[in-house]
Amino acid sequence: MVSMTHVPSGHISPAPVPPVPDPSGEEKENRSAALIVVAFPAFILIGAIVAFMFPATFAPLTNYINLFLTIIMFTMGLTLTVPDFQMVLKRPLPVFIGVVAQFVIMPGLAVLVAKMMGLNPALAVGLLMLGSVPGGTSSNVIAFLCRGDVALSVTMTSVSTMVSPIMTPILMLLLSGTATEVDGAGMAWSLVQTVLLPVVIGLTLRVFLSRWINRIMPVLPWLSILGIGGVVFGAVANNAERLLSVGLIVFAAVIVHNVLGYVLGYYTGRLFRFSEPVNRTMAVEIGTQSAGLASGMAGRFFSPEAALPGAVAAVVHNITGAIYTAIVRNRPVEPVAVPEKVAVG
Template sequence: MNTIKSLSKFLTKYFTFFVILVALLAIFIPGPGTTLATTKVGNLSAVSILLMIVLFGMGITLTPNDFKRVARNPLQVILGTIAHYIIMPFIAFLLVHLFGLTGAAAVGVILVGSAPSGTSSNVMSFLSGGDVALDVSIGLLSTLLAPVMIPTLLKLLAGKWVNVPFSSMFFSAFQIVVIPIVLGIIVHTIFKEHVQKVIEIMPLISQVAILVIILAVLSANSKTILAVSTLILVPVIILHNLLGYLLGYGFSKLMKMDTPQQKAITFEVGMQDSALASTLAISFFEPASAIAAVMFSVWHNISGSVLASLWKNHTEKAPD
């Protein structure tokens, strides 16, 4: 078990490096990832199952106390979730029109903007000295709302480029997102301390699963990822993420939150669940619409790591 913990800490510390490495492998050796991207188990894709494992891991770490914590401080959690679902879709919509994106590219950017908070934000908040409890609470609420928010925002903001199958997307997102989380909570509630060993290895399993999802989605688009028409997404993704941080931070300052809360809100707003966005893109739209999500996944792990490090160093150097 100590070996697994050490491996998990190592992977967490160098996760950005592994994301970049997997991205390069997907582009230059796409065969294995492409096979995985097209594999199905019943009516679910292999990528969907991997994401369900990640979210089950999230659920199994939750206890009734986590929901009590949300109930004790609902305003900050609700405000953070509202900020996330207003700021990121709004930025996505503006950037799509500013850069003249259409079709799959536009749908992909808006789909990323409509996704819930990314799981990586919890790690970044912890590393920067942010309010991790608030971070996790916002992530949980935004994820549970995803089956409704994603198709609603897509229909509103991307309806002119693509037909959004609202009911199908709702039930798919519910199946992929809510059911695994609820099952995880049930397992934890029933078995309690007996699941501790499982909880200890879930971060490692989740990180590996996310890397494999990136490999699969990027491999499926390896022929177009370096095309000139695709490279226009690079500045769009960078701006989307950085403006999310900036406006999330500005919102938390406006709400007069303390410094740890400001850090949590910043990461919760600016970092997206790109794995969910890419999974839904592959399931419902053109494969090319998943490219923005994969690019976002690579970039926000880089920018999040840098911002967390800068914040941490600034805090350590600050006078008592």
């Protein structure tokens, strides 16, 4: 996942915030966060176009999917701290509701959208994989920019990531249908290796080597972006010919799935009468998935074509996040404390 110090796509950890925010510092932080939100999809989009035009050059990247996924999740782990998980005890209801809603709404929407749009089995299972993976790489930055509850965003991303080795295979087994064979045990073990272990190792290093890790924190988001690029560019190269025939329907399906996730996520918060910052965070966390992980896992366990929804989502999710930020950022919210940590998971 994309990560960084108080200058945001992984996780973002700022320096201690003074009691009275420095307007110039806040403005600088906003610009840094906005740069990540713009640079990430731009890099993925440009790289995907090049991979589409020169597929032979990028196709070998698929041999290193596990390595790329490990890099993404390890950088996320390096940006986590123990207090990120303490909110589960301090504010259990919004964390619990948010994570449960994410693993209910997005897989359910994936099945619904696939049926409504008549997706073929490969694209349908790829969209389901996208809906069944944990929170996305830029969700915490988007939550920060749209004036959401950043601490909640960090915790939701962390918790959904830690439980994904259990939840993702179960959802794929239950919802993929009889036409698609799912290796649930293999998928669970793969997620343990490429998600859980790298995150735990990264978190452990952060605890014991925090001073050194803090020095390299600004580099971590870019390492994560490169890892996501490796997954996406390989998927595009392997599907260059298929994209000519299914590209538009894949983009449409991913956009509808993503936007509906934002809407239902926001109104889930409203249903439980949470504050406006929490509602915005629910929208972002539920609507934004770990696209690189989805693409890599779908390509590995199903087919190259199944990796396309995740590859497309790596661009779409960040663009819709930027649009959502532009729509809601200047709307009033209740006063909230200055966030102690921003993280992109």
